[in-house]
Amino acid sequence: MATITPADLIKDIGGLVTLPDVYLKINRLVDDPNTNSADIAKAVSQDPSFTVRLLRVANSSLYGFSSKIDSVPKAVTIIGTAQVRSLALSMSVASSFAGLPNELVSMDNFWRHSLLCALAARHLAREARRCDPDALFTAGLLHDIGELVIFNRLPDQAREALELVLDSQDEMPIFQAEHEVMGFDHAEVGGELARQWQLPPLLEECIAHHHAIANAKSHPRETALIHLANIIALMAEIDTLDPDDVPPIDPLAWELTGLNEDSVEPAMRAIQAEVVEVEKLFLGNS
Amino acid sequence: MRRSWNNNYQSYAARILPGEYYVTKNDEGVYTTLGSCISACIRDRVLGIGGMNHFMLPSTGAAEVDAWKASSQSSATRYGNYAMEHLINEIMRNGGKRQNLEVKIFGGGRILENMTDVGERNIAFVRDYLQLEGLQVVSEDVGSIYPRMVVYFPSSGRARVKRLRSLHTNTIVKQEISYIDTLKAKPVTGDIELF
Numbered sequence: 388m389a390t391i392t393p394a395d396l397i398k399d400i401g402g403l404v405t406l407p408d409v410y411l412k413i414n415r416l417v418d419d420p421n422t423n424s425a426d427i428a429k430a431v432s433q434d435p436s437f438t439v440r441l442l443r444v445a446n447s448s449l450y451g452f453s454s455k456i457d458s459v460p461k462a463v464t465i466i467g468t469a470q471v472r473s474l475a476l477s478m479s480v481a482s483s484f485a486g487l488p489n490e491l492v493s494m495d496n497f498w499r500h501s502l503l504c505a506l507a508a509r510h511l512a513r514e515a516r517r518c519d520p521d522a523l524f525t526a527g528l529l530h531d532i533g534e535l536v537i538f539n540r541l542p543d544q545a546r547e548a549l550e551l552v553l554d555s556q557d558e559m560p561i562f563q564a565e566h567e568v569m570g571f572d573h574a575e576v577g578g579e580l581a582r583q584w585q586l587p588p589l590l591e592e593c594i595a596h597h598h599a600i601a602n603a604k605s606h607p608r609e610t611a612l613i614h615l616a617n618i619i620a621l622m623a624e625i626d627t628l629d630p631d632d633v634p635p636i637d638p639l640a641w642e643l644t645g646l647n648e649d650s651v652e653p654a655m656r657a658i659q660a661e662v663v664e665v666e667k668l669f670l671g672n673s
Numbered sequence: 674m675r676r677s678w679n680n681n682y683q684s685y686a687a688r689i690l691p692g693e694y695y696v697t698k699n700d701e702g703v704y705t706t707l708g709s710c711i712s713a714c715i716r717d718r719v720l721g722i723g724g725m726n727h728f729m730l731p732s733t734g735a736a737e738v739d740a741w742k743a744s745s746q747s748s749a750t751r752y753g754n755y756a757m758e759h760l761i762n763e764i765m766r767n768g769g770k771r772q773n774l775e776v777k778i779f780g781g782g783r784i785l786e787n788m789t790d791v792g793e794r795n796i797a798f799v800r801d802y803l804q805l806e807g808l809q810v811v812s813e814d815v816g817s818i819y820p821r822m823v824v825y826f827p828s829s830g831r832a833r834v835k836r837l838r839s840l841h842t843n844t845i846v847k848q849e850i851s852y853i854d855t856l857k858a859k860p861v862t863g864d865i866e867l868f
Binding site: 490491492493496497499500546549550552553554555556557558561621624625626627632 | 675677679680681686688702704706819822824835836837838839840841842843844845848
């Protein structure tokens with residue numbers, strides 16, 4: 388068998404997974420200096436299902452606004468256009484990937500980890516300051532997106548990597564097992580997908596380098612936040628504060644973010660409480 | 674049996690799969706991953722000889738409600754009794770004394786939300802078995818919703834349990850189902866070895 392590269396995997400999934408029109412429209416408008424928030428509100432309103440979900444999120448405890456946000460223009464003005472773009476991508480992505488099923492991991496379990504990471508990233512971004520919590524939320528939600536591509540396109544190798552983790556005594560991290568089996572990992576595949584989809588560079592870097600943050604060149608701080616958020620999400624999932632129960636945190640992440648170990652427990656407790664509501668908002672069927 | 678070096682513990686450890694067991698006199702570990710299955714870790718606390726098994730009871734019909742009881746002689750418990758007796762007999766064959774045995778039990782998690790609680794049945798069986806045999810459990814980590822990775826060192830009695838993320842749930846379920854399928858393929862005939 389010829390050697391497969393991440394680029395090969397991404398090349399043939401274009402027909403299976405596409406981003407919805409509403410995101411592509413909002414994306415174009417946000418990048419266009421001649422548009423205003425009314426144009427973006429109009430684009431949102433053309434997709435009734437997205438409109439309903441955007442208003443639900445805007446009124447949820449994620450934002451905690453005191454007055455009710457009952458219209459799209461109000462939501463766009465209050466939340467901000469760049470943030471609406473992040474939300475549009477976040478809300479689109481789970482449904483887009485329904486077209487890429489797999490037999491190795493349940494989608495519920497996959498997205499629960501992604502959402503825990505998204506919430507942790509948002510929490511840490513607020514604490515670290517000088518970065519956009521909504522963009523970090525989206526980065527957290529998408530950080531493992533390459534897994535779904537690998538599970539669907541290379542199921543045998545993916546299974547071999549999962550079995551390798553279980554056979555290792557210390558629960559070898561999955562990206563390391565993927566390297567041993569395939570020569571590349573889900574972060575590289577996700578990075579390739581982000582490039583192909585022309586996602587914002589911040590997202591591309593966070594996805595591609597969350598396991599090797601020293602390689603992040605344009606957004607090292609955000610990438611470090613996703614690295615931390617991923618590990619805190621794992622702690623929240625198995626309900627532990629013992630660092631030996633999860634993969635090690637790269638010390639560079641503390642240096643880059645200005646945070647320290649004291650941030651771990653509050654973030655972990657907060658996301659355990661938040662994930663129940665947010666799961667309904669982002670993964671509900673309506 | 675796959676054995677590999679463990680850097681954390683500075684020793685070798687053997688990996689067992691569902692249906693297997695491993696007993697050692699040496700200063701080495703034994704490890705496995707558990708979903709709804711049970712691992713009993715048993716050793717002679719004086720001699721440091723011991724090991725681990727890994728088993729579950731196959732499902733039974735509704736008619737056999739008490740089928741998990743170790744004394745019921747149902748088709749289900751034969752496999753549980755078999756797994757427990759093999760481990761204990763092997764320890765005694767290697768010089769272990771019954772009165773020195775110390776037991777730890779792990780596993781029996783409810784790792785799939787929409788499944789009947791087979792883990793609970795496995796826990797009930799092993800507790801009942803140990804009580805009937807008069808063997809004391811010195812520590813346990815059973816039930817709840819998590820898959821587990823367990824490493825046990827018979828020479829010291831030390832056990833380390835690590836909860837596993839749900840990414841691994843389906844792989845573990847698949848290993849447990851293929852073990853159950855091998856049990857079903859084998860007819861339940863012949864006697865259990867007794868010492």
